[in-house]
Amino acid sequence: MGEASLVFPADEYRARIARLQAGMAEQGLDALLLTSPADIFYTTGFLTRFWESPARPWFVVVPHAGDPVAVIPSIGADLMGRTWVSDIRTWDAPDPRDDGTSLLADALAQVVAPHGRIGLPMGPETHLRMPLQDFEAVRARLAPRRFVDATACVHRVREVKSEAEIGKIRSSCIIAARAFARVPEFAQAGRPLADVFRDFQIALLSEGADWVSYVAGGAGPDGYGDVISPAGAAPLQRGDVLMLDTGAVRDGYFCDFDRNFAIGPASDTARHAHAALWQATEDALTALRPGMLARDVHHLLSDGLRRRGMTPGGGRLGHGLGITLTEWPSFTPLDESPLRAGMVLTLEPGCLTTGQRIMVHEENIVLRADGPELLSPRAPEDLPEIMP
């Protein structure tokens, strides 16, 4: 029971499978078919950057009882063999005649009776990571077995993190915080934003990130135009607000938070916006409790901004976090997902400043029974100024 696996001991994965199987039983699912990097990593510990290659599909089948079955390209056999999974079936992919579909259909047919139900995540924030034609062939071959949506089944399990997972996310957050502390070393007026992004990634790696899956940001007077762009060649200018946002990864777990810096003395507008964002976050850090809904957090943050004279802007005001950069729920007026103890979340208020510009601020928390515990070391209330 305590044997080795990758990233965590095998017991961590066994507990996850048990929770998934409890959810499957409630929904009357005989098996679960998983195809996404995150779901496969979650159930097996199979951690690789090889997902960058779209050439091959990978499958994990979770039966209603017993251990999962990995149905994977043979190029992954060595690595999967070092996880806790023992039933590993491989084929030489890519195979234009049959790229794992027969092997997958056989694995599912073994654990699902002809009138059984196979759960597959098909809902919000999911993608089927296999060719659609191959899926339709597998579905036809397995009929009268039915594929039904298992998004909720997977999400209700993955959204509540174990202490081991929380520890990993905290580690990523601490690495990013150390890199943010070094931003004044390389973000001076006159430096192209593209070079600042490179140096920030170097700082993240130097501080212990395994890899840096996400860096975005922007810079401009009193704010920036959006929060998802790669860097351009334009140099930072005195008077800019620079924002850097990162999803750095350690042991397969992300952080996702940002920090703002004034290049030279901060303008009153930027200083006031930063304080309002910080204080609205403080409101949420005080008030959040399990049992609230996702939309309540949106209300808390946007109300906090309005009471301080700011107009909310920049999209949703936070989201889940874990083995992908963003997870459900979303802090929007429409998301009625209940918040649960053990959820790891970002608080990400944004507000309009001048012109078409915005400023955003972000922290990472784990929600405990008595409220949020910060995972990202708290930003300073006052917008830091980088002086030449």
Place this chain on the structure above:
Amino acid sequence: MGEASLVFPADEYRARIARLQAGMAEQGLDALLLTSPADIFYTTGFLTRFWESPARPWFVVVPHAGDPVAVIPSIGADLMGRTWVSDIRTWDAPDPRDDGTSLLADALAQVVAPHGRIGLPMGPETHLRMPLQDFEAVRARLAPRRFVDATACVHRVREVKSEAEIGKIRSSCIIAARAFARVPEFAQAGRPLADVFRDFQIALLSEGADWVSYVAGGAGPDGYGDVISPAGAAPLQRGDVLMLDTGAVRDGYFCDFDRNFAIGPASDTARHAHAALWQATEDALTALRPGMLARDVHHLLSDGLRRRGMTPGGGRLGHGLGITLTEWPSFTPLDESPLRAGMVLTLEPGCLTTGQRIMVHEENIVLRADGPELLSPRAPEDLPEIMP
């Protein structure tokens, strides 16, 4: 016609759309629906790392004539507005009531008559990057319009690179080559492999990579167990062969090649395997021509290894390359894709060494009418030795 866009001038994208539309006309497609990061970047120039967030779907519709339509979350409006695309339709995602499906269905209905055909990549090496339930809702709503597979239509266009694209891939290769040249600075016996991977990523960024989407490798006496694993904590040892493989990105274009290093003096086995891999690659560099099939390259490389006393191993022996780490075709015995001038390809022979170990070697080329042109500066024939 010559207006600005991101990454390339607008004319580059117009030429791509014209080639896609010629393929669509041949296949009788009234529109093309694209959902993947690569296809959206290819047609619009929309370059972002925000794809790391699986929360939102993104769509591009290519009509049978005229410019593409972007149907995207409003968070991307600013960035898409800086591309050459002018018809940009947005919604506030994520929206649990309707996450862009009505907007997408309307966009398709405008350009496809009720009995028309909509092309969608559904075949090998494709994924539908939207929730399957949403796709099924859009498909039902658009009936009797039919969705048909458009994998070949997209692949035949994307696989032949423009000179502008070849220049970008060459730039990425040169950046990686400079980083490989620095490996002896940080890969000494006693250093944990995880630290070597970090330093290699830092070297790639320092040499000009925008980001590093892929690093893999391995180390062991006379070779390594697989080629897709992240690094472990075990230190390099004298007598190891270290292999590092990278997909570093500049302006959205990947390189994908590896280099081997002996830690201390190379063993005869490792030295001989490296020379055989290098010489088999040399055979292919001499013999490859447009009109050959992908399987012919497999034959060339595996035959070259066998003639030098080695057993081929390690999976396919090369593949396409461009805006993803790997593209079609695959150098396997089964792939009958014709090679065309303008294809960017990796030559990636692998062979068994001792025990369960392998060694691999990789170069990147563009196939010209008269044969391959190297994009990666050629590896040395003799396995380099890193001496303390």
